[in-house]
Amino acid sequence: MDILLLLLILPIITALGILTVKKSQTIRWIALSGSIVQLTLAIGITAYYVSLRSAGVTEAMLFESSYAWFEPLKIYFSSAVDGISLVMILMTAMVVVAGILVSWKIEKQVKEFFFLIVLLSLSAYGFFISTNLFVMFFFLELAVIPKYLLIGMWGSGRKEYSAMKLALMLMFGSALVFLGILGLFYAGGAQTWDLQEIAKMNIPIATQSVLYILLFTGFGVFTAMFPFHTWAPDGHSSAPTAASMFLAGISMKLGGYGCLRVATYLLPNAAQELSWIFIITASIAIIYGAFATMMQKDLKYMNAYSSVSHCGFVILGIAMLTKAALTGAVMQMVSHGIMTALFFASIGMIYDRAHTRQADELGGMLKQVPFIGTAFIISGLCSLGLPGFSGFVSEMTVFVGSWERTGVFYRVATILACASIVVTAVYILRAIGFAIWGSVTNKEYLKFKDATWAERSAAVLLIFGILLIGLAPFLLTQLIDMDTTTIFNRLFAVVGR
Amino acid sequence: MFRFEIIVAALILALLVMSLCDFDTKIKPFLNTVNVLLLLNFLIGWLPLTEGSYFSDFFRTNGLIVFQKNIMNLGIFLISLTSYTWLSQSKQRLEFYLLMLSSIFGVYVMLSSGHILMLYLGLEMSTIPIAAMSNFNLKQKRSSEAGIKLILSSAFSTGIMLFGISLLYGAVGNLSFASVIANLHPNTLTLFAFSFILAGFAFKMSIVPFHLWTADVYEGSPIAVTNFLSVISKGSVIFVFLTVLYTLFGGMKEAWLLSISIVSILSMTIGNLFALRQQNAKRFLAFSSIAQVGFVLVGVAGASTTGSTSVVYFVLIYLLSNIAAFGVIGAVADTTGSESLQSFKGLYKSNPFYALIMAVALFSLAGVPPIAGFFGKLFLLTAGMKSGLYVLLGFAGVNLVLSLYNYLRVVKYMFIDETETPLAPLDRNRALTIALYVCLIGLIIIGFVTPIYQYIDSLCGI
Numbered sequence: 001m002d003i004l005l006l007l008l009i010l011p012i013i014t015a016l017g018i019l020t021v022k023k024s025q026t027i028r029w030i031a032l033s034g035s036i037v038q039l040t041l042a043i044g045i046t047a048y049y050v051s052l053r054s055a056g057v058t059e060a061m062l063f064e065s066s067y068a069w070f071e072p073l074k075i076y077f078s079s080a081v082d083g084i085s086l087v088m089i090l091m092t093a094m095v096v097v098a099g100i101l102v103s104w105k106i107e108k109q110v111k112e113f114f115f116l117i118v119l120l121s122l123s124a125y126g127f128f129i130s131t132n133l134f135v136m137f138f139f140l141e142l143a144v145i146p147k148y149l150l151i152g153m154w155g156s157g158r159k160e161y162s163a164m165k166l167a168l169m170l171m172f173g174s175a176l177v178f179l180g181i182l183g184l185f186y187a188g189g190a191q192t193w194d195l196q197e198i199a200k201m202n203i204p205i206a207t208q209s210v211l212y213i214l215l216f217t218g219f220g221v222f223t224a225m226f227p228f229h230t231w232a233p234d235g236h237s238s239a240p241t242a243a244s245m246f247l248a249g250i251s252m253k254l255g256g257y258g259c260l261r262v263a264t265y266l267l268p269n270a271a272q273e274l275s276w277i278f279i280i281t282a283s284i285a286i287i288y289g290a291f292a293t294m295m296q297k298d299l300k301y302m303n304a305y306s307s308v309s310h311c312g313f314v315i316l317g318i319a320m321l322t323k324a325a326l327t328g329a330v331m332q333m334v335s336h337g338i339m340t341a342l343f344f345a346s347i348g349m350i351y352d353r354a355h356t357r358q359a360d361e362l363g364g365m366l367k368q369v370p371f372i373g374t375a376f377i378i379s380g381l382c383s384l385g386l387p388g389f390s391g392f393v394s395e396m397t398v399f400v401g402s403w404e405r406t407g408v409f410y411r412v413a414t415i416l417a418c419a420s421i422v423v424t425a426v427y428i429l430r431a432i433g434f435a436i437w438g439s440v441t442n443k444e445y446l447k448f449k450d451a452t453w454a455e456r457s458a459a460v461l462l463i464f465g466i467l468l469i470g471l472a473p474f475l476l477t478q479l480i481d482m483d484t485t486t487i488f489n490r491l492f493a494v495v496g497r
Numbered sequence: 498m499f500r501f502e503i504i505v506a507a508l509i510l511a512l513l514v515m516s517l518c519d520f521d522t523k524i525k526p527f528l529n530t531v532n533v534l535l536l537l538n539f540l541i542g543w544l545p546l547t548e549g550s551y552f553s554d555f556f557r558t559n560g561l562i563v564f565q566k567n568i569m570n571l572g573i574f575l576i577s578l579t580s581y582t583w584l585s586q587s588k589q590r591l592e593f594y595l596l597m598l599s600s601i602f603g604v605y606v607m608l609s610s611g612h613i614l615m616l617y618l619g620l621e622m623s624t625i626p627i628a629a630m631s632n633f634n635l636k637q638k639r640s641s642e643a644g645i646k647l648i649l650s651s652a653f654s655t656g657i658m659l660f661g662i663s664l665l666y667g668a669v670g671n672l673s674f675a676s677v678i679a680n681l682h683p684n685t686l687t688l689f690a691f692s693f694i695l696a697g698f699a700f701k702m703s704i705v706p707f708h709l710w711t712a713d714v715y716e717g718s719p720i721a722v723t724n725f726l727s728v729i730s731k732g733s734v735i736f737v738f739l740t741v742l743y744t745l746f747g748g749m750k751e752a753w754l755l756s757i758s759i760v761s762i763l764s765m766t767i768g769n770l771f772a773l774r775q776q777n778a779k780r781f782l783a784f785s786s787i788a789q790v791g792f793v794l795v796g797v798a799g800a801s802t803t804g805s806t807s808v809v810y811f812v813l814i815y816l817l818s819n820i821a822a823f824g825v826i827g828a829v830a831d832t833t834g835s836e837s838l839q840s841f842k843g844l845y846k847s848n849p850f851y852a853l854i855m856a857v858a859l860f861s862l863a864g865v866p867p868i869a870g871f872f873g874k875l876f877l878l879t880a881g882m883k884s885g886l887y888v889l890l891g892f893a894g895v896n897l898v899l900s901l902y903n904y905l906r907v908v909k910y911m912f913i914d915e916t917e918t919p920l921a922p923l924d925r926n927r928a929l930t931i932a933l934y935v936c937l938i939g940l941i942i943i944g945f946v947t948p949i950y951q952y953i954d955s956l957c958g959i
Contacts, residue, residue: 069947070872072806072954073879134875142866148905152913160913164905171901175894178875182882182890 173221222255325401643717658697
């Protein structure tokens with residue numbers, strides 16, 4: 001059954017369609033309709049998956065298919081999904097639709113812009129469905145150059161610097177990842193890239209440790225893990241709105257997914273032994289990200305640093321290695337993906353009108369552009385973890401999961417992470433207070449028009465996602481429950497604790 | 498069996514006859530005829546050929562050698578197409594083809610050699626004509642400098658290599674490949690012989706620390722010749738080097754793994770570091786090609802079928818990428834007269850076609866998916882990992898990042914930078930366009946058409 005390949009074929013068709021058309025408006029519509037069909041397809045596959053699961057199918061991954069690519073090197077184009085990859089795919093599809101809607105007003109080199117956006121989404125879909133490590137790496141790398149060009153060609157501010165920094169740091173991460181998966185290829189003795197086959201092997205602990213550090217750090221660079229987070233603030237703030245949404249919403253999740261699926265799942269012994277390193281880095285990222293956000297005046301820098309902090313929760317959840325923490329990490333990935341996309345989208349909408357992103361230069365946005373202001377407030381509240389929004393449930397799950405680990409070290413890390421919520425509240429409320437509430441400071445702002453239909457639909461879609469997870473988190477947890485159990489059992493079987 | 502050599506000899510004769518009839522002064526018909534002949538030469542190369550060895554093993558041929566010769570045929574065909582404009586302006590177009598074909602004749606002899614003397618002969622025959630070719634811009638001092646530098650350094654390296662060969666003869670007593678393989682034992686004498694021979698090859702492949710001639714010669718030579726130097730002469734020597742290491746010195750694997758790793762690390766790192774600040778496009782590609790050879794050596798260090806497959810596969814991709822890059826540089830230089838990377842600023846706005854081709858070529862060299870170079874480079878690393886050379890692999894990883902910076906710098910000039918003096922749209926002649934399209938299509942599909950890799954693998958497996 002190859003329905004998963006549709007997830008790749010559709011973006012390819014969309015991209016080719018974009019290349020063949022000349023008129024800008026047609027290009028936008030092709031991109032939009034392609035992404036909407038993709039979202040529908042993703043929902044359809046999820047529904048099918050759920051129906052199969054409730055019918056009692058128990059294989060770890062469904063919809064498997066495999067095609068020979070480079071047979072002498074054991075590289076097969078194999079794909080399969082489980083609940084975790086499905087929720088990531090759903091999240092990606094949502095963010096892509098919203099991203100395309102938000103970029104409706106791009107006038108400069110429309111064709112190239114949407115082509116690169118679709119290519120970027122293609123790489124994310126490919127990454128989430130592939131089960132062959134080489135193919136996975138192929139898709140991980142595929143995203144680097146579109147990001148570089150998107151920031152460089154359509155960005156603002158110090159775009160050349162940011163684009164180059166991002167490309168080089170991500171390349172550094174992928175070099176580490178590649179060395180890691182090369183190690184996995186030879187480590188088990190059987191020479192295979194296949195995720196599920198490697199999962200059955202017993203790799204010596206010494207090898208595991210080296211590979212774990214390589215892989216976790218490598219993927220960590222993509223998640224903006226401390227101390228490799230420096231590409232994120234510059235990259236996010238220079239990127240055009242849609243690219244920021246993709247970067248923070250999707251690309252950072254590729255790293256988190258890799259940390260979970262490759263580094264932790266395939267190397268359980270090393271994860272048990274060495275995950276404390278990443279608990280430390282995650283705690284630093286959470287605290288440091290939060291305090292760094294407080295110092296920012298530029299809204300995009302603010303959200304970028306807060307993303308560093310929020311993705312710290314993902315790393316923390318994965319490194320804590322309890323079932324609830326793993327579940328929380330996955331939920332946080334999805335939640336942060338949607339939430340940060342909404343945040344960047346509303347910042348972008350404000351910037352398009354005011355041409356400034358400095359919080360103290362703005363003011364009274366709620367009066368002038370009530371819709372955009374509301375979207376901004378909702379994403380802010382979700383970010384600080386207000387109950388009812390997705391941020392609350394996912395962060396809560398991570399904390400509960402982390403608390404299950406006893407011992408002073410784990411407790412301290414958990415408490416520090418919890419404490420960051422307070423800091424988050426400070427900077428979010430301050431940003432909202434400066435930029436959204438208050439009186440209109442600049443007379444120019446009185447001329448602003450509220451969101452267009454495209455912007456409205458994008459925001460509504462993302463808010464729907466936030467509320468759905470926030471109010472009915474069981475939908476998400478049920479979908480991924482079996483898979484986090486699989487991963488946890490593999491970790492558990494190793495130690496027997 | 499000798500079909501390749503006979504055809505090239507016939508082509509050389511045909512060119513001489515053409516010059517007797519003054520046909521070469523009719524620019525367009527002449528160039529078109531030669532291009533068609535080269536295309537035919539390439540196509541005929543794929544006809545089946547009897548394998549075996551002749552002249553008491555001096556000359557041998559097998560599937561892999563035929564494939565390597567075909568790659569070279571493709572290379573000279575594309576180079577001839579990309580240098581169309583330059584050749585139609587230059588007076589020495591006949592000599593260019595004569596010397597190029599003589600050099601390629603040497604390459605064939607070298608590839609087919611089954612005896613070290615034959616190999617030496619082929620190597621020399623392939624190098625000396627290039628020295629004359631690089632001197633083609635007669636009015637430029639740089640060009641003569643390039644010619645002299647090439648001939649001197651190649652003579653020097655040949656001397657070193659001959660010394661190594663004579664030591665090897667002393668140790669083994671016979672220079673045919675078969676008897677060397679049978680009688681080679683690792684001892685001090687053979688180790689010396691090996692190091693001298695390695696140094697000789699290192700000169701030809703411009704491996705650090707024997708690379709000092711490369712940048713100057715590349716810069717001084719006409720672009721077509723630089724192109725030939727960087728793909729044909731380098732690629733063919735890599736092929737031969739592979740045979741020499743894997744079969745001739747196969748018994749001394751322990752010894753050469755270490756030396757290959759060291760020169761590989763040096764080549765990658767120094768090539769990339771020196772490329773960082775180059776402003777001349779040809780010097781830039783010179784250092785980039787030094788780094789690329791460093792990567793090839795990672796694959797060579799794999800010392801297995803995977804190693805040789807990935808090296809041959811990579812050379813094919815490298816050939817297409819470099820020819821495309823030089824093609825674009827040539828097109829820009831023909832119009833502006835400048836070979837500076839600065840003249841690429843804003844290229845995408847004025848000449849999207851050239852900019853895209855250049856970007857694909859550079860991405861391929863940098864190893865970015867979905868361009869073929871990604872697969873080529875990663876397979877080299879995969880092969881290298883087989884020997885468990887972790888330090889080497891670590892350096893290769895660092896160099897992936899460094900080289901990405903180098904190539905992105907040029908991409909930035911073309912796509913991102915704004916300029917007040919953009920290039921006017923460049924003229925596109927048909928020959929160059931065809932060549933660039935061939936390279937583009939090749940670079941995009943080679944990674945996805947699986948039979949290509951499998952075919953090379955089956956050839957190397959024998």
